Amino acid sequence: MSALTCVYCRQQPIDSQWHPFCSERCRMADLGRWLQGDYRVPGPSVAPDQEPSDEDAPPGSFDS
Numbered sequence: 034m035s036a037l038t039c040v041y042c043r044q045q046p047i048d049s050q051w052h053p054f055c056s057e058r059c060r061m062a063d064l065g066r067w068l069q070g071d072y073r074v075p076g077p078s079v080a081p082d083q084e085p086s087d088e089d090a091p092p093g094s095f096d097s
Contacts, residue, residue, distance in 0.1 A: 036046040037053070041063045045055035054060040066072050 039045050039047055039055035039059050040053045041059035042055060045059075047053055048055050051057060051060050054063065
């Protein structure tokens with residue numbers, strides 16, 4: 034079985050200290066991409082001043 038590679042640079046083998054990355058540098062670079070909005074989770078857009086309504090919640094979320 035081949036060594037797993039870093040999920041960010043995809044060149045270096047992963048380091049158990051930084052798993053699944055090869056180094057702190059790749060870990061922080063990946064975090065930076067999330068914080069800048071380069072990575073996005075698909076879903077409907079919501080305006081920042083708009084709060085989700087009860088209709089947007091999955092069924093059973095507010096059942097007591």
